[in-house]
Amino acid sequence: MHGASLGEVQLAPEVFGIQPNLAVLHQVVTAQLAAARAGTQSTKTRAEVSGGGSKPWRQKGTGRARQGSTRSPIWKGGGVALGPKPRSYAQRTPKKMVRLALRSALSDRASESKVALVDAWRFEVPRTKDAIEALDALGLRGRVLVVVDREDVTAERSFANLPEVQTVLASELSAYDVLRHDWVVFTDATLPMGEAPPSGTVTTETSSAASPAAPSTASHVAPAEASEAAPSGVEREAMEEEEAGEPVDGDAEEEAE
Numbered sequence: 001m002h003g004a005s006l007g008e009v010q011l012a013p014e015v016f017g018i019q020p021n022l023a024v025l026h027q028v029v030t031a032q033l034a035a036a037r038a039g040t041q042s043t044k045t046r047a048e049v050s051g052g053g054s055k056p057w058r059q060k061g062t063g064r065a066r067q068g069s070t071r072s073p074i075w076k077g078g079g080v081a082l083g084p085k086p087r088s089y090a091q092r093t094p095k096k097m098v099r100l101a102l103r104s105a106l107s108d109r110a111s112e113s114k115v116a117l118v119d120a121w122r123f124e125v126p127r128t129k130d131a132i133e134a135l136d137a138l139g140l141r142g143r144v145l146v147v148v149d150r151e152d153v154t155a156e157r158s159f160a161n162l163p164e165v166q167t168v169l170a171s172e173l174s175a176y177d178v179l180r181h182d183w184v185v186f187t188d189a190t191l192p193m194g195e196a197p198p199s200g201t202v203t204t205e206t207s208s209a210a211s212p213a214a215p216s217t218a219s220h221v222a223p224a225e226a227s228e229a230a231p232s233g234v235e236r237e238a239m240e241e242e243e244a245g246e247p248v249d250g251d252a253e254e255e256a257e
Contacts, residue, residue, distance in 0.1 A: 009117065009191075011110065011115075011191075012192065012193055014103070015103050015106055015107070015192045015193075016103075016106050016107050016110040016115070016192075017107055017110065018103055018104065018107045019104075019107070020104035020105070020107055020108045021100055021101070021104045022104075024097050024100050024101050024104065025101050025104050025105065025175060025179070027093070027097065027101075028093055028097055028098055028101035028175055028176075029101070029175060029176045029179065030091075031090075031091040031093045032174060032175075032176045033176070034089040034090065034091055035089065035090040035091065037089040039086055039087050039088050039089050040086055041084045041085075041086065042084065042085055042086050043079075043080040043083030043084055043085070044079050044080060044083075045079045045080065045081075045083070046069065046071045046072055046073060046078060046079030046081075047079070048079065049071040049077070049078060049079045051070065051071060052069040052070045052071030052072075052078070053069070055067070055068055055069070056069075056070055098174075098175075101175035102173065102174065102175045102178070104175065105175040105178035105179050106178060106184070106192070108178075108179075109178060109183075109184050114182060114183050114184065115183075115184050115185075115186070116138055116140065116183060116184070116185045116186070117185075117186050117187070117188070117191060118138075118185065118186075118187050118188075119187065119188050120187055120188065120189070121134075121148070121152050121154070121155035121158075121187060123154040123155050123158050124154070125154065126154050126157035126158045126160075127158055128158060128159075128160075128161045128162065130158055131155075131158040131159045131162060131165070132162070135162075135165070138185070140182075140183045140185070141182070142164065142181075142182035142183065143164050143165075143166075143180070143181040143182045143183070144164060144165045144166075144181060144182065144183045144184075144185060145165075145166050145167075145168060145177055145178065145181035145183065145184045145185065146159055146165060146166070146167045146168070146185045147167075147168055147169075147170050147173055147184065147185065147186050147187070147190045148167050148168070148169060148170070148187070148190065149169070149170060149187065149189045149190055150169060152187070155167070166181065170189075170190035170192075
C-alpha cells in the first residue's frame with residue numbers, strides 16, 4: 001500500500017534534538033529493569049524446615065560434636081543461613097530524570113533518522129496482512145516500536161501478531177522501549193510536542209493514511225545554529241573610515257570644538 005506525502009513537520013528540539021545524557025539513561029533503564037523483577041525468591045531458615053525436633057544424640061559421651069537439631073544449616077537437608085527472601089527491587093527515580101532519559105532516547109533515534117510519522121492508522125478491521133503492508137510502505141526493517149493512542153485499538157490488534165513489532169501507549173512510552181527498538185513510529189495524536197515553538201528546524205516527513213496505513217520515513221535535520229550578527233551600515237562606514245585614517249563624525253565634532 002502506498003500513501004501520499006503531506007510535507008514536513010517540525011519536531012520539538014527540546015524533545016528530539018538534545019544531547020543524550022548517557023548517565024541518566026543508564027540509571028533510569030537499570031531502575032526500570034529492576035522494578036520488573038518479581039522478587040519472589042525465598043529460602044527456608046532452620047525454623048521453617050520441617051523435622052529436626054529431637055536432639056540427634058546426647059550432649060556428652062559420644063565423642064562427636066554437640067548437635068541440637070538435624071535442620072541446622074551445616075546439615076544436609078537443613079535450613080539456609082542468610083538466604084534470599086521475597087523483596088521488592090524497585091528503585092525510586094525522580095520524575096525529571098525519567099523525562100530526561102526519554103528525551104535522550106528519542107533524540108538518539110532522531111539523530112539516526114529512525115523516527116517515522118503517520119497522520120493516523122486507518123485500519124478498518126484488525127488484519128496482520130494490512131500491518132505488514134503498512135510497514136513495507138514505510139520501509140522499516142528490524143524492531144519497530146509503534147506508539148498508539150487509546151483509540152487505536154484496531155491498529156494495536158493488527159500489529160499484535162508481528163514478533164518484531166511492539167505497540168505502546170503514548171502515556172506509557174519509556175526510554176527502555178525506545179532504546180530496544182530500531183525504529184519509533186508516531187501518529188499526529190501521539191507525537192511529543194515541545195512546550196515552546198522550536199527555534200531551529202528539526203523536520204520529519206509525514207504521509208497520508210488514505211489506505212489502511214501509509215506512513216513515511218522520518219528524516220532528522222540538526223537545528224540551525226545561530227550565525228554571528230553582521231555589522232550595520234553605520235558601523236561598517238565607521239570601520240572603513242578608521243582603516244583609511246579619516247576621522248569619524250564624533251572625532252570631527254571634537255576638532256571643531
